[in-house]
Amino acid sequence: MPEKIKEIQPPSGLARLAFRAPLWLYRWGLGWLLGSRFLQLTHTGRKSGLPRQTVLEVVRHDKRDNTFYVVSGWGESSDWYRNVIENPQVSIRTGHQRFQAYAERLSPDLAGDELVDYHRRHPRALSQLAGFMGYRLDGSEADVRALGELLPVIAIRPQDTVST
Numbered sequence: 001m002p003e004k005i006k007e008i009q010p011p012s013g014l015a016r017l018a019f020r021a022p023l024w025l026y027r028w029g030l031g032w033l034l035g036s037r038f039l040q041l042t043h044t045g046r047k048s049g050l051p052r053q054t055v056l057e058v059v060r061h062d063k064r065d066n067t068f069y070v071v072s073g074w075g076e077s078s079d080w081y082r083n084v085i086e087n088p089q090v091s092i093r094t095g096h097q098r099f100q101a102y103a104e105r106l107s108p109d110l111a112g113d114e115l116v117d118y119h120r121r122h123p124r125a126l127s128q129l130a131g132f133m134g135y136r137l138d139g140s141e142a143d144v145r146a147l148g149e150l151l152p153v154i155a156i157r158p159q160d161t162v163s164t
Contacts, residue, residue, distance in 0.1 A: 001043055001136040001143065001146050002130065002136065002137055002147045002150065003136040004145055007048070007134060012088060020055075022034060022038060022040075022055040023040065023053055023054065023055050024039040026050075026053075026055065026093055028160040031055075031093055031094070031095075032095050032096055032159065034055075035095060036058060036061055036094055036095050037058055038047070038053050038055055038056065038057055038094065039055070039056055039058055039068055039092045039093065039094035039156075040053055040069070040083075040092060040093040040094070040133060041053065041054050041055070041070075041080060041090055041091075041092055041103075041156070042054055042090060042091045042092070043080055043083045043084050043087065043090045043103075044083060044086075044087045044089070044090075044095075045083055046082060046083050046087065052079070052080065052083060054080045056070040056080075057070065057071075058070060059071055059114055059118045059153065060096070060114060060118060061094075065157065065158075066097075066099075066157070066158050067155050067156065067157045067158075068092065068094065068155070068156045069106075069114050069152070069153060069154070069155055069156075069158065070154050070155050071115070071151050071152070071153050071154070072151060072152040072153075073132070073133045073151065074133075074152065075133075075150070075151055075152065076122060076152060081152055081154070084103040084154065084160070085105065088102050088103045088104060089101075089107055089159075090102070090103050090156065091100060092156055099158050099159075100156055100158070100159045101156045101158055101159055102156070102157050102158075103154050103155070103156050104154065104155050104156075104157070105124065105152050105153070105154055105155075106152075106153045106154070106155055108148065108149040110146075110153070111148035111149065111152070111153035112144070112145035112146070112148030112149055113145075113146055113148070114148060114153050115145065115148040115151075115153065116141055116144050116145055116148070119141075119144045123139070126144065127139070130147060133151070135147060
């Protein structure tokens with residue numbers, strides 16, 4: 001089981017500005033510089049009803065159906081996460097793509113599968129990200145899978161591929 005080594009809070013002040021810097025690249029039409037490892041998510045504020053935007057790291061992009069998988073690093077308290085759970089109709093921009101999409105939380109089993117796959121491709125990156133999120137991993141598949149049960153993993157699919 002991942003060991004919780006510190007409680008973390010979303011950044012504020014200057015750290016928040018630094019975290020939001022990639023958003024400005026998208027606003028200036030330069031989001032493509034971030035490649036396919038990041039996407040800009042536009043979602044609807046659950047209280048205000050206004051459009052909100054954030055930039056997220058892509059855990060995996062399934063090119064067959066153009067589905068993007070992202071993790072809520074701040075857990076269920078993240079504003080963007082709570083917004084997409086309330087209203088899953090979103091839009092994304094990544095690379096040179098822009099489209100309407102539907103966001104859906106994966107089951108803990110599928111979330112664990114995604115993080116195990118990510119860990120196989122990027123073992124150091126996942127360990128660093130886990131540490132940043134306040135967790136220590138022992139590197140085992142079971143530990144990585146358990147992290148997927150703790151942190152929400154979201155699948156973002158183009159609207160035209162979602163069956164209702």
